[in-house]
Amino acid sequence: MLLSVIVPCYNEQESIPYFYSAVNEIAPQLKAEIEFLFVDDGSADDTLKVIKELTRKDERVHYVSFSRNFGKEAAIYAGLENAAGDYLVLMDADLQDPPTLLPQMLSYIWEDRYDCVGTRRVTRKGEPPIRSFFARGFYRLINRISKTEIVDGARDFQMMTRQVADAVLSVGEYNRFSKGIFGWVGFRKKWIEYENVERVAGETKWSFWGLFVYALDGIIAYSTTPLVLSSVIGLLLCLIAFLFIIVIIVRTLVFGDPTQGWPSLACIIILLAGLQLFFIGILGQYLAKAYLETKRRPIYLTREKHLGKDKTLDTDGGVNENTE
Numbered sequence: 001m002l003l004s005v006i007v008p009c010y011n012e013q014e015s016i017p018y019f020y021s022a023v024n025e026i027a028p029q030l031k032a033e034i035e036f037l038f039v040d041d042g043s044a045d046d047t048l049k050v051i052k053e054l055t056r057k058d059e060r061v062h063y064v065s066f067s068r069n070f071g072k073e074a075a076i077y078a079g080l081e082n083a084a085g086d087y088l089v090l091m092d093a094d095l096q097d098p099p100t101l102l103p104q105m106l107s108y109i110w111e112d113r114y115d116c117v118g119t120r121r122v123t124r125k126g127e128p129p130i131r132s133f134f135a136r137g138f139y140r141l142i143n144r145i146s147k148t149e150i151v152d153g154a155r156d157f158q159m160m161t162r163q164v165a166d167a168v169l170s171v172g173e174y175n176r177f178s179k180g181i182f183g184w185v186g187f188r189k190k191w192i193e194y195e196n197v198e199r200v201a202g203e204t205k206w207s208f209w210g211l212f213v214y215a216l217d218g219i220i221a222y223s224t225t226p227l228v229l230s231s232v233i234g235l236l237l238c239l240i241a242f243l244f245i246i247v248i249i250v251r252t253l254v255f256g257d258p259t260q261g262w263p264s265l266a267c268i269i270i271l272l273a274g275l276q277l278f279f280i281g282i283l284g285q286y287l288a289k290a291y292l293e294t295k296r297r298p299i300y301l302t303r304e305k306h307l308g309k310d311k312t313l314d315t316d317g318g319v320n321e322n323t324e
């Protein structure tokens with residue numbers, strides 16, 4: 001039995017050695033052989049060099065290196081696609097996903113026949129309060145407006161069977177939002193809870209703005225409620241306008257002077273113009289996503305890779321050459 005440890009890495013030269021030794025420490029407690037699959041997501045530092053050094057020392061270490069930075073979602077996809085394991089686990093390189101949970105996760109799959117074991121952090125200790133506030137708000141909102149369940153605090157740290165990995169890979173969309181895809185594919189899932197751990201070295205790649213855009217992507221990918229909202233608000237405004245017309249007609253008949261009240265008119269026009277632009281903007285977001293999706297671009301491009309024997313044989317050829 002082989003467990004593939006898939007590690008998306010973007011500028012993680014400092015963290016990788018810690019990560020490698022922490023997982024190795026726990027490996028003897030696992031009832032499976034392990035394989036490391038590092039996905040170098042177009043790092044600008046010496047990440048690839050550090051990984052290559054590991055491959056020389058340890059034949060269980062494999063890697064895929066991208067032609068540029070494609071983002072963590074693409075790295076996860078590449079990892080699932082290139083891993084050889086019967087079981088697969090996604091882990092961050094910064095040790096925010098404790099390797100000590102691995103034996104427990106594996107036993108849930110093995111003994112309790114779960115298909116997937118997810119993890120969620122129950123605290124957000126060490127995170128800026130403003131970030132936690134918006135994160136909580138995002139999960140509340142998306143779970144209200146989306147049919148796919150997206151669990152608050154869920155990490156990408158999860159272990160799954162080959163079957164689940166194949167299911168996730170079969171969702172071939174370009175705009176990937178893993179938290180949603182894993183919810184969407186279903187299967188029997190066990191959740192493990194743990195306290196937030198701060199990263200061991202290096203810095204987080206997420207800026208506030210980056211997270212905000214990611215949250216918007218998630219909403220657009222997993223809900224069409226914003227589109228329905230424009231119809232509902234439009235209808236409501238028509239109703240209000242209708243009531244106003246009646247009020248104005250009655251007022252003119254009773255008091256005369258129909259020209260009164262142009263400042264309010266100006267406000268109403270500005271408000272409605274704003275609302276219209278706002279909803280055209282939302283429509284634009286969906287259109288843009290649909291446009292990108294129709295281009296059918298590859299999710300990632302490989303510059304070089306080094307995989308285990310059985311995986312090297314069935315590489316897809318073309319762009320991906322096995323080097324080293």
Ligand code: UDP
Binds near residue numbers: 204
């Ligand atoms: N990561 C990646 N590509 C990116 C950004 C991040 O592969 O474009 C990896 C990163 O190397 C790390 C994991 O994704 O292993 C989580 O990133 P980070 O720790 O910056 O996010 P956070 O834990 O702060 O949410």
Ligand code: MG
Binds near residue numbers: 092094096199204
């Ligand atoms: Mg991290």
